[in-house]
Amino acid sequence: MEQPRGTRVRGTRQASAVAAALTSLPGFCSAQEIHAELRRRGETVGLTTVYRHLQVLSEQGAVDTIRDPSGETLYRQCGSTAHHHHLTCRVCGRSVEVEGRVVEQWAEKVAAEAGFTSVDHTVELFGLCPDHAA
Amino acid sequence: MEQPRGTRVRGTRQASAVAAALTSLPGFCSAQEIHAELRRRGETVGLTTVYRHLQVLSEQGAVDTIRDPSGETLYRQCGSTAHHHHLTCRVCGRSVEVEGRVVEQWAEKVAAEAGFTSVDHTVELFGLCPDHAA
DNA sequence: CTGATAATAGAAACGATTATCATTACGAGC
């Protein structure tokens, strides 16, 4: 519904490559890791391009982004477009999508009580997956 | 209880200055803003030193840190040492401490179900305070 | 096939934070 016809969004080799890498990588990973992964596969894609596609995909809601404790941005292709959060392993990046109706409700209630509006929230859970338990 | 007597932690002008600035600033603010505020007051404190003190205070639990959407780290002196979260105004940085027993419990439950351990969580709420409602 | 222009990618710019290290100053003991 947003494609007037004529000259618009072009399908490029790089766009597919980034999307493919994202699909094949199991957990959250950084833009740089994705870039490295592409080179490993023999795909030549500039780092700039990787960032650009990740940003676009993120805006479209096709990938989820979180920030790891060090401040790096991590990306992951997500199954559902619905709002959800993640429980991510600090060691391997493997993550589980968790649904948080409870949290959403809590956030709204708290915000309303304080008189705040247009409230947005970030909720991230980091821990050790079964394979990496201390 | 952790001060053997002899040569230990030194109380310096800079340490007090950073603490004072933190006390006087109402909302969350960045290390650089704190540094600027100090210079404005005529206090001469190096940026490096500001960062160092903020880190120490943060480890002691005397200040809370969050990351704003752009990735910058923000600091704020906190009343309670108890675990809590914040509801921060996107415009003025003013923030309210909110207690989240519900969230903690939810986080633990979700983690246990997925078999994750050593789970840590970050929960931040950003919105518009009454004064800045659209 | 061809041309207009979107997309690409390397290099340089950026901005927050951290590391380096010579200098300064606190404060315990004389």
Next chain:
DNA sequence: GCTCGTAATGATAATCGTTTCTATTATCAG
């Protein structure tokens, strides 16, 4: 009060993820 060892400081340089710049390349409608 004065000295000295050492913690603290702070200017500068280095890091590092990310963004901007811009000349070049490649896509796709006609």
